[in-house]
Amino acid sequence: MIKILIVGYGNVGRGVQMAIERNADMELIGIASRTPERVKKSVGEAVKVYDIKEIANWYKDVPADVAILCGGSKSDLAQQTPVINQYYPTIDSFDNHSQLPEYFHLVDEVAQKAGKVSVISLGWDPGIFSLERVLANAYLPGSRAYGFYGLGPKGGLSMGHSDALRTIKGVKDARQYTHAITEAIDEVRAGKNPEFSAGDMHSRECFVVLEDGADAEKITAEIKSMPGYFAPYKTTVNFVTQEELDEKFKGFPHDGCVVAAGTTGSANNSALIEYHCTWGSNPEATAQVLTAYARAVKKLTAEGRKGAFTILDIPASYVSPLTREELLAKMM
Ligand SMILES: NC(=O)c1ccc[n+]([C@@H]2O[C@H](COP(=O)([O-])OP(=O)(O)OC[C@H]3O[C@@H](n4cnc5c(N)ncnc54)[C@H](OP(=O)(O)O)[C@@H]3O)[C@@H](O)[C@H]2O)c1
Known part of the structure; x- marks a missing residue:
């Protein structure tokens, strides 16, 4: 069994518990939180809950193979991952693309x-979409891989932009839906490799x-x-109760x-690669990805590996619960 400690209990933390x-x-070996009393009320007696601040006192009694960090990218993870990684191999979902390097x-x-493994920036983007971008670019040299979000009529809920709206004085609550601009997707599919600014690809509905x-x-x-958040985009604002x-x-x-999109061999043969994800729950989906990589962390640790890794560095076979023979027989 892979023993997992959840660090931080919000939407993603609850998702990891379910995953x-x-x-x-x-x-699940336990949950560590800055607000352990809140978490205890939510999970009851069935799960052990620890105070993150006291980690030096309890970590020896909590032999986790991996700690999955579920705090926010804005201010939690850059502080928490370096601390928790002193005690456990870690996984996190740091999603600030510009600060990622x-x-x-x-x-x-x-x-x-x-001397420990730390897998950073897992989830779907960054995460599985990063992997798809790298592969598409390698398979179709000269092509560019574009990311579009909010493909359906309702768009996709952006938690970061919703948080940004709630910071405005006079706003009691808010949700922000991102919409992909379909003409922009069509241009990419047509192999034009267009030069887009952010506002050409998405609009924002508040x-x-x-x-x-x-x-x-x-x-x-x-x-x-x-x-950054709204100025570059066509933004509509609706007031609701x-x-x-x-x-x-x-x-x-x-x-x-x-x-x-690009071409193969002779420049006349067009080629298109697309990878889609549709999530009923973004944090639960993110949590499923984080949790699957606990297997990889255990394997890398057993090999004596250490240092930071991203999804680009980890073989798919390390993430799967299947054996090599099963993978060869069923998945190739
Ligand atoms: N890579 C990706 O594709 C991807 C996708 C989605 C999200 N993410 C990342 O996941 C991060 C976490 O998202 P989230 O939705 O789980 O954030 P969240 O619900 O706001 O939780 C973040 C932290 O806030 C604390 N918290 C949560 N609810 C609380 C409450 N009621 N009272 C007091 N503290 C509370 C928890 O820490 P304590 O338990 O320590 O108090 C929790 O770990 C995001 O910031 C984002 O960076 C990544």
């Missing part, structure tokens, strides 16, 4: 010193609940001009695709 139950070769080197240094007395016009202007938001928009649905 462990779905994998017969894994068991710096994060890799920070974690690699820590993991090399600690559903906002106002605090009493808040100025809707001022808040709309503030949203539309928010650098809390009841409408809760009733109409449930869960964390998301979807997306990686698309790369």
Whole structure:
């Protein structure tokens, strides 16, 4: 059995707990949290809950093969992964793409010193979409792999952008749906390898609940001009009541695709690679990916490997519960 410690208990943390139950070769050994009393209320007596701050006192009694870190990328993971990796091999879902190279080197240094494995930035993007981009680019030299998100009519819920809306004064609650611009996908599929700016590929739709007395016009202007998050995009803002938001928009649905188009051999033969994911729950899907890689971490650790790894460095056979013979017979 692969013994797993969950670190951080939010949407992804709950998803990892459920994912462990779905994998017969894994068991949950405990949950570590900054707010252990909150977690105890939620999980009851069945699971042991630890205070992260006290890790030096309890880690010897908690022999986990891997700690899956489920904290937020914005301010938790860059602090927590280097600390937890002193005690356990780790997996995390750090998803700030622009800071990823710096994060890799920070974690690699820590993991090399600690003599432990640390797999960073797992999930679907970064994560499985990163792998698909690299493979498509290698199979079709000269092509570019594009990522589109929110393919269906409802779009995909962006948790980061929803959080950004909630930071605005006067906003009580909010959800943000990303929509892929279908004409842009068509251009990529046609093999044009277009030069896009962010706003050419996606638009953003906001559903906002106002605090009493808040100025809707001022808040709309503030949203539309928010650098990075909304300013580069065509953004629509809809004001709704809390009841409408809760009733109409449930869960964390998301979807997306990686698309790369080019040619093979003779330049006349077109080639198109597409990889799609559709998630009823983004955090649960992310958690399934993180949890599957616990197998790889155990195997890498058994080989004496150490340092930081990404999904690009890990063979698929290390992630599968199947034996080599089963893989050869059923999956090739
Ligand atoms: N790579 C990908 O494809 C991908 C996709 C989706 C998400 N992600 C990443 O996953 C991260 C975590 O997402 P999430 O939805 O799980 O975030 P979240 O629900 O906000 O949880 C983040 C942390 O906040 C704390 N927390 C959660 N609920 C709380 C509450 N009610 N009261 C007090 N503390 C609470 C927990 O830490 P403590 O238990 O220590 O308090 C938890 O680990 C995101 O920041 C994102 O970076 C990656």
